[in-house]
Amino acid sequence: MIGQNDTICAQATAAGNGGIAILRISGPRALEIAGQVFFTKKQRKTFKPRYMYLGEVRSQDTLIDGALGVYFKAPHSYTGEDVFELHCHGGVMAAKQTLELLMQHGARPAQPGEFTKRAFLHGKMDISAAEAVADQIGALSEKGAQMAARQMQGELANSILDMQRTLTDILAEMEAGIEYPEDDLELQIAGDALPQLHALYARIAALHGSFRQGKLIREGIRVALAGRPNVGKSSLLNAIFGEDRAIVSNIPGTTRDVISEHYMLNSLPIMFLDTAGVRDTRDVIERIGVERTHQAIDSAAVVVLVLDSSESLQQEDEQVYAYAKQTGAPVLIALNKADLQVKLTKEQVEKNFDAPVIEIAALHRTGIDLLLETLYQMAVGDQGLQEGMVITNSRHAFSLQCALQSLQDGIAALEAGIDLDCASIDLHDAWRYLGEITGQTLDEQIIDRIFEKFCLGK
Numbered sequence: 001m002i003g004q005n006d007t008i009c010a011q012a013t014a015a016g017n018g019g020i021a022i023l024r025i026s027g028p029r030a031l032e033i034a035g036q037v038f039f040t041k042k043q044r045k046t047f048k049p050r051y052m053y054l055g056e057v058r059s060q061d062t063l064i065d066g067a068l069g070v071y072f073k074a075p076h077s078y079t080g081e082d083v084f085e086l087h088c089h090g091g092v093m094a095a096k097q098t099l100e101l102l103m104q105h106g107a108r109p110a111q112p113g114e115f116t117k118r119a120f121l122h123g124k125m126d127i128s129a130a131e132a133v134a135d136q137i138g139a140l141s142e143k144g145a146q147m148a149a150r151q152m153q154g155e156l157a158n159s160i161l162d163m164q165r166t167l168t169d170i171l172a173e174m175e176a177g178i179e180y181p182e183d184d185l186e187l188q189i190a191g192d193a194l195p196q197l198h199a200l201y202a203r204i205a206a207l208h209g210s211f212r213q214g215k216l217i218r219e220g221i222r223v224a225l226a227g228r229p230n231v232g233k234s235s236l237l238n239a240i241f242g243e244d245r246a247i248v249s250n251i252p253g254t255t256r257d258v259i260s261e262h263y264m265l266n267s268l269p270i271m272f273l274d275t276a277g278v279r280d281t282r283d284v285i286e287r288i289g290v291e292r293t294h295q296a297i298d299s300a301a302v303v304v305l306v307l308d309s310s311e312s313l314q315q316e317d318e319q320v321y322a323y324a325k326q327t328g329a330p331v332l333i334a335l336n337k338a339d340l341q342v343k344l345t346k347e348q349v350e351k352n353f354d355a356p357v358i359e360i361a362a363l364h365r366t367g368i369d370l371l372l373e374t375l376y377q378m379a380v381g382d383q384g385l386q387e388g389m390v391i392t393n394s395r396h397a398f399s400l401q402c403a404l405q406s407l408q409d410g411i412a413a414l415e416a417g418i419d420l421d422c423a424s425i426d427l428h429d430a431w432r433y434l435g436e437i438t439g440q441t442l443d444e445q446i447i448d449r450i451f452e453k454f455c456l457g458k
């Protein structure tokens with residue numbers, strides 16, 4: 001049976017070879033269990049909190065590893081419980097044996113996210129901060145890590161609490177009005193509350209609106225380089241990366257499989273997908289390649305359609321364009337081979353396709369900066385990435401959306417002169433939806449589900 005009061009243990013550092021492996025023990029018996037496996041020269045049984053001690057991990061008389069031990073006394077620890085950390089040597093064996101030893105003495109293996117869940121349950125952090133811990137671990141860009149760090153410090157939670165305070169104040173006034181239902185008092189209270197509610201609505205809407213951007217920074221985008229064979233898709237990939245990532249040749253149908261490469265464009269993580277040229281072909285492998293190209297286009301946030309300016313426009317170019325368009329993703333056209341004699345001009349392309357066109361010569365790496373800049377703008381929008389607080393989590397976005405709806409209903413009721421108590425129900429709902437973000441009003445099952453997605457040892 002898994003209990004909240006068990007003493008749990010797990011490796012906090014990544015498994016595998018490394019300088020050190022940190023094992024964490026948390027719970028009421030942390031100190032006692034640690035004392036049975038970790039021995040200092042002076043055989044001490046008490047450890048001053050937050051001091052590091054040199055010692056050995058031993059199983060009876062067998063030496064397992066030299067280690068450092070630190071005690072964090074409740075509530076001044078990550079979890080809010082008694083915590084003991086053992087810093088063993090890196091590598092798999094010492095850590096594994098030490099963990100087994102801890103379990104023999106009564107610690108149980110922690111579940112994924114259980115340390116952080118305990119931190120939440122003991123009030124060490126709100127749930128949005130706990131979620132930020134996972135975001136920080138999985139961050140793909142500096143900006144993503146920065147946003148997670150800010151959220152971990154409680155920036156989002158403080159802002160939500162402030163919004164809830166505003167609502168509580170308004171509700172207190174309204175409830176006073178409900179107690180004394182004289183008509184003009186109700187009207188006056190509604191009149192006072194409305195401007196504040198409109199301001200609050202705007203504030204929540206702005207935060208909700210930041211999600212698009214937050215998602216971009218957190219997850220990045222996929223960009224497919226697509227086009228018919230031999231137009232220079234792989235050459236473009238290589239030009240972007242400044243090195244040979246994909247095979248380039250003058251034989252049409254060189255690329256068969258989708259090649260994906262990570263790129264960081266002004267803090268926006270991009271996954272570039274170089275694809276097989278699209279054409280009707282009898283070659284079985286090439287046909288599979290074309291299928292994969294279609295999948296890559298389906299999954300892309302932006303499609304870069306590569307055209308060859310040294311040849312006239314062909315039916316296959318139009319087919320790829322039509323395929324990309326029907327996915328709904330914005331298309332950017334790279335008119336390649338600008339160094340050769342031009343058979344297909346920018347004007348002609350603009351006439352045929354509804355997409356921005358950038359002239360490039362992938363072989364000579366010209367026009368690439370402008371292409372990337374345009375791509376960036378298409379992905380993040382005119383205003384660029386904002387410096388202010390953004391939300392990055394779809395769960396938060398959903399709660400904010402629900403809060404906005406309730407708030408809107410409440411405002412509509414007040415404006416229509418409906419009873420204060422009707423409006424107050426909506427405002428209570430809005431308050432509760434806001435509380436889901438910090439975890440204050442979440443039920444246990446949802447809390448469990450949030451932590452299940454964490455990695456082991458966190």
Ligand SMILES: Nc1nc2c(ncn2[C@@H]2O[C@H](COP(=O)(O)OP(=O)(O)OP(=O)(O)O)[C@@H](O)[C@H]2O)c(=O)[nH]1
Nearest residue numbers: 230231232233234235249253254255277361362363
């Ligand atoms: N002159 C010139 N040649 C280019 C340019 N870009 C690519 N090429 C040449 O065009 C040919 C095809 O290039 P790739 O990059 O392999 O074309 P691809 O679109 O990936 O082709 P597939 O993988 O077969 O679909 C190669 O011989 C390249 O050197 C360019 O800007 N100028």
Ligand SMILES: [Mg+2]
Nearest residue numbers: 233234254255
């Ligand atoms: Mg290729």
